[in-house]
C-alpha cells in the first residue's frame with residue numbers, strides 16, 4: 012500500500028470535504044499528532060481511495076478532538092488506567108490505553124449532545140438527549 | 150441479475166499478463182470455487198473485481214453496474230472480502246475493531262456515522278471468532294490466525310450480497326476451520342448471499358458449491374458446473390498428472406498420483 016498526499020482530487024471518496032474539515036480539528040487518538048487526508052493507493056497497479064491518516068503512527072486514523080485526547084492522556088498517565096493488562100507496559104501500551112479512553116470519552120460526550128462531527132459544543136450536557144437516543148435505538 | 154460480469158478482462162504488468170481475457174458471469178446465489186496453483190492470478194482477479202486494482206483492458210460489472218473509480222467504494226460496501234494475501238498489505242497499526250468497522254464504508258478507515266448497533270455487532274463478531282480480547286490490539290501485533298479471524302469478522306459486519314473468500318481458513322486451527330465452514334453453510338442456507346471461495350484445499354469444498362473455475366497463468370483453464378470442472382479428466386489435464394477426485398461424504402477430495410515427488414537423489418545428497 013502506498014500513502015500519498017491528496018492533490019485536490021476525489022478518488023471514489025464521497026466525503027472528501029468532510030475529511031479535510033475533520034483533519035483540522037482532530038488528532039490521532041493514539042499519539043495526539045496531526046492527521047492528514049491522504050490518498051491511499053491500495054495497490055501498485057491502481058485502486059485508490061481516501062482516508063484520514065496519522066503519518067507518525069503510520070495508520071489510517073479517523074481521530075478524536077484534541078481536547079479529548081489531552082484529557083485521555085492525563086487520565087491514563089495519572090490514574091493508572093490499563094485495559095491492556097496482558098500486554099507489556101511500554102509506549103505502545105500507553106498509547107493504546109489513551110486511544111481506548113479517548114473512544115469512551117467521545118461516546119459519552121456524543122450521547123450527552125456535547126460533541127458532533129463539527130467538534131465540541133458549548134451547550135450544557137443533555138441527559139434527556141441520551142435517553143431519547145437510547146429509546147430510539149431500542 | 151449477474152452479481153459479477155467480466156468481459157475480456159485483462160491486466161498486463163510489463164510484458165506479463167497477470168489476467169488475460171477473463172469472461173466470467175456469476176449469477177445471484179451461485180456459489181463458486183476458484184482453484185489454481187500459486188501465482189495463477191486468483192487474488193489478482195478477485196481484488197480487481199472488488200475495485201482495488203486497476204486493469205488494462207475489458208470491463209467489470211458488479212451487481213449489474215459498471216465498476217468505475219467513482220462508484221467502487223459504494224459497490225464495495227456490499228461485498229464481504231476476505232483476502233489476507235491482499236489485505237495484509239493494507240492494514241498495519243489499525244486495531245482489529247477499527248478494521249472490522251471499516252468494511253461498512255467500502256474502504257479501510259472509519260467514518261463518523263457509526264451507530265451503537267455497528268459497535269455492538271463488531272464486538273460480537275470479534276467475540277464469535279474468539280478474538281474479543283485482542284480486538285483493540287494493532288493488527289501487526291496479532292498472529293496469522295488472529296489476523297484471519299479479524300478479516301472474517303470484517304466480512305460479516307454488513308450483511309453482504311457477495312462474499313469473496315480468498316483462502317479464508319489460512320492459519321486457523323481445526324476447530325476454527327470447522328466453526329467457520331459450518332457458519333458459512335448456514336449463511337448460504339438462510340440468506341441470498343453469493344459466495345466466491347478460493348482455496349488450495351479440496352476438503353474445504355462444500356456440497357453447496359455448484360460452479361468452479363480453474364485458473365492457470367492468469368487465464369481461465371476451465372469454468373462451469375463443478376462436477377465437470379473438477380472431473381478427473383479436466384483436473385488431470387490441469388495438473389499434468391493423473392488425478393483422482395470425487396466426493397467422500399460431504400467433502401470433496403483431489404489427489405495426485407504417487408509418482409509426484411522429489412527425486413530422492415536430491416534429499417539423499419547423491420547429486421553433489
Ligand SMILES: [Zn+2]
Pocket residue numbers: 039040041042043044065066067068069
Ligand atoms: Zn498517531
